[in-house]
Amino acid sequence: MGASRKTLPDLIDRLIAHWPDELSGQCAFEVGLSGGVDSVVLLDLLVRLRLERGLKLSAVHVHHGLSPQADAWAEHCRQLCLAWGVPLRSEAVKVEVAGGESLEAVARQHRYRVYGESSASVVVLAHHQDDQAETVLLQLLRGAGPKGVAAMPILRRHAGRWLWRPLLAIPRAEIEAYARWRQLVWIEDESNVDTRWRRNLLRHDILPLIESAMPYYRQHLQRAAVLMADASAVLDEQAEQDLLRCRDAGRLLVQPLSSLSPPRQRNMLQYWLEGLGLGAAAPEALEQFRHQVLHAAQDRNPELLLPQGRIFRYRGALWPLAPAMAPQTTRLAAGVLGARVVPRSWSGELGFVLRSGGLDSHCLQGGFELRVRVGGERLAQQVGRKPVKTLLQEAGIPPALREQWPLLFLPDGRLVAIPGVAVSEEAKLRDGPGWWPEWWPCSLPCSRTE
Numbered sequence: 497m498g499a500s501r502k503t504l505p506d507l508i509d510r511l512i513a514h515w516p517d518e519l520s521g522q523c524a525f526e527v528g529l530s531g532g533v534d535s536v537v538l539l540d541l542l543v544r545l546r547l548e549r550g551l552k553l554s555a556v557h558v559h560h561g562l563s564p565q566a567d568a569w570a571e572h573c574r575q576l577c578l579a580w581g582v583p584l585r586s587e588a589v590k591v592e593v594a595g596g597e598s599l600e601a602v603a604r605q606h607r608y609r610v611y612g613e614s615s616a617s618v619v620v621l622a623h624h625q626d627d628q629a630e631t632v633l634l635q636l637l638r639g640a641g642p643k644g645v646a647a648m649p650i651l652r653r654h655a656g657r658w659l660w661r662p663l664l665a666i667p668r669a670e671i672e673a674y675a676r677w678r679q680l681v682w683i684e685d686e687s688n689v690d691t692r693w694r695r696n697l698l699r700h701d702i703l704p705l706i707e708s709a710m711p712y713y714r715q716h717l718q719r720a721a722v723l724m725a726d727a728s729a730v731l732d733e734q735a736e737q738d739l740l741r742c743r744d745a746g747r748l749l750v751q752p753l754s755s756l757s758p759p760r761q762r763n764m765l766q767y768w769l770e771g772l773g774l775g776a777a778a779p780e781a782l783e784q785f786r787h788q789v790l791h792a793a794q795d796r797n798p799e800l801l802l803p804q805g806r807i808f809r810y811r812g813a814l815w816p817l818a819p820a821m822a823p824q825t826t827r828l829a830a831g832v833l834g835a836r837v838v839p840r841s842w843s844g845e846l847g848f849v850l851r852s853g854g855l856d857s858h859c860l861q862g863g864f865e866l867r868v869r870v871g872g873e874r875l876a877q878q879v880g881r882k883p884v885k886t887l888l889q890e891a892g893i894p895p896a897l898r899e900q901w902p903l904l905f906l907p908d909g910r911l912v913a914i915p916g917v918a919v920s921e922e923a924k925l926r927d928g929p930g931w932w933p934e935w936w937p938c939s940l941p942c943s944r945t946e
């Protein structure tokens with residue numbers, strides 16, 4: 497095509513003009529470098545800006561080992577980075593598929609994990625406007641809701657760093673023209689022409705037809721994505737507010753849920769599920785469950801099976817249940833008071849809130865232990881010592897969760913609390929608020945801290 501600098505608007509100006517304010521103080525940037533034209537262009541642009549912007553630039557290549565060309569890509573990235581003086585992190589990953597996941601999805605999970613291990617504060621990816629348009633359409637064709645159709649944001653947080661896609665408003669054709677103008681060298685991905693993949697089918701057979709009638713379809717789909725991102729954010733805010741009314745520690749109360757309109761019930765349930773980390777439910781299955789939760793007879797315990805666990809109704813509340821984890825006795829230091837921790841080997845999260853009837857902080861000073869019930873334990877109450885089993889039953893804890901419910905012991909072997917259920921009369925603070933231990937069964941894997 498032979499575009500010259502005069503006829504080709506320099507992408508670098510666009511990059512500078514749209515540099516996000518959020519990144520103004522950041523200097524360590526790591527480019528996700530596949531070796532394909534998009535990420536080679538992105539790296540070239542940032543190399544050109546390196547001095548002017550004072551960037552500490554590096555790149556990361558994830559070696560999936562899936563394609564016959566995988567070694568060639570890795571080598572190409574190595575040579576390119578050597579020539580441009582860019583430190584390269586090359587990470588080999590083993591892509592193994594289990595239980596219905598696609599190879600691409602697992603490879604992507606590995607990539608994002610590797611991005612999350614970057615020492616840079618900003619990871620930069622080369623998705624462009626055509627990628628975005630394809631993603632929006634694919635999400636619609638899969639029957640996605642606002643969150644899916646919102647597709648990729650230009651900037652978002654990922655594992656404590658920024659994930660930035662500065663080329664998202666640039667069409668593929670402009671990126672390729674730039675690459676030719678700069679005489680860059682890249683590797684073509686042979687799988688990009690295989691129209692057995694839905695994305696490629698869209699790219700090669702369907703979108704050219706759409707373009708002939710609607711040349712601005714990319715911008716319009718990008719606009720739709722931005723509108724959907726707003727809609728999705730508003731729905732999340734609504735769900736947060738509704739959860740405040742319905743959530744009771746780790747469970748969801750059916751009574752306040754039933755007072756919401758059906759769309760708000762669905763929205764809040766979906767949002768709650770996303771936060772639990774048990775995997776997503778198909779909207780049809782969730783709707784059926786919602787209906788059963790509201791209408792099934794009191795002696796029934798309707799449940800919703802999820803990829804990594806289940807949700808069930810028990811005595812007027814919805815409970816999440818992750819697969820049993822064989823909890824082990826776990827020592828925790830007093831430093832966790834006021835924080836939330838996910839103890840290793842326990843599928844749940846422990847937290848402490850200050851409230852009347854809570855534990856005296858003095859008795860927790862030397863730390864404490866979480867232990868699983870072995871049977872016969874008793875907790876001091878106003879009148880005598882009550883069996884732990886009875887207290888769990890009275891608190892409405894479902895049988896399946898009682899076996900995994902933690903008991904809080906002091907190092908000297910005294911039982912002082914059943915988190916979320918009761919504290920010992922002997923360890924209670926009498927004058928003023930003390931530490932009330934709370935237990936949220938089921939937890940987000942990302943918040944695992946102990």
Ligand SMILES: Nc1ncnc2c1ncn2[C@@H]1O[C@H](COP(=O)(O)OP(=O)(O)OP(=O)(O)O)[C@@H](O)[C@H]1O
Nearest residue numbers: 528529530534535556557558559604620621622623
């Ligand atoms: N092997 C890789 N190593 C490092 N970064 C990569 C690799 N593959 C892709 N990337 C980064 O991700 C960008 C998008 O690549 P690609 O379109 O292949 O990914 P995708 O799977 O379609 O998108 P997503 O990452 O959103 O799932 C690339 O331009 C590059 O910045």
